[in-house]
Amino acid sequence: MIRVKMPAPALNYDGDVRVPGEAFLATNPRPTGKEWRSNKYWSKIHDPLYDALSGICSYCASFTPRRQSASSINHTSIDHFVPKTKDPSLAYEWSNFRLCRAKLNHRKGEHDDVLDPYVLAEGWFRFNFTTFELYPDPDLSDDDKKKVNATIVRFELNEDDNLVQERLRAVYAYADGKLTREQLTRLYPLIASEMVAQDFDVKHLPRFRRLLENPRVRDGLGI
Numbered sequence: 001m002i003r004v005k006m007p008a009p010a011l012n013y014d015g016d017v018r019v020p021g022e023a024f025l026a027t028n029p030r031p032t033g034k035e036w037r038s039n040k041y042w043s044k045i046h047d048p049l050y051d052a053l054s055g056i057c058s059y060c061a062s063f064t065p066r067r068q069s070a071s072s073i074n075h076t077s078i079d080h081f082v083p084k085t086k087d088p089s090l091a092y093e094w095s096n097f098r099l100c101r102a103k104l105n106h107r108k109g110e111h112d113d114v115l116d117p118y119v120l121a122e123g124w125f126r127f128n129f130t131t132f133e134l135y136p137d138p139d140l141s142d143d144d145k146k147k148v149n150a151t152i153v154r155f156e157l158n159e160d161d162n163l164v165q166e167r168l169r170a171v172y173a174y175a176d177g178k179l180t181r182e183q184l185t186r187l188y189p190l191i192a193s194e195m196v197a198q199d200f201d202v203k204h205l206p207r208f209r210r211l212l213e214n215p216r217v218r219d220g221l222g223i
Contacts, residue, residue: 001125002061002190004117009094010048017041021092042078049099058117059100061190077102083110104155114151124148127194129204132168133158175208
């Protein structure tokens, strides 16, 4: 996860989301699950939010297709950072919407133990270029480390092999010259920022290039 700047509200937000949403809540202050599903006005700003954030999931900091793809990467969804069941008044508030992968949205559910990418400080999540896993910055306080670890565990950012393998392939693609630093920054901003912070080209790139000289490594990566 990295710090995400909240984009300006979509042009259709007031008319298509906030106004009808508030009207619905005025007569249904505690909606049932079925009523929520019938009044998903937030779905009407999915496309502009996706475009404003360039398709980057706010929780795993990786590019995600807008709709279901044939690959193992699933599509984006709209998460309510404060669950709508806990505070219905925020269900149609622009400031409460987060763009994220559908499976991460499902894992978060109604839990409130994850950090908010809109207020997160820079550098709290670090990247291990050996295990391809995320970990808390060692300089954080013990309390803040617990928050980072809780977020990692809730979203299964290290337990989900698909996520780990996706990060691995991105790093190897860069080492193999198939992704430029600019492309990596656009598609995997957390990895790109960690490459700068850890001086990747000097400290890690030679090792990856040596590994890529092994045909079995390349075969395992499918490159």
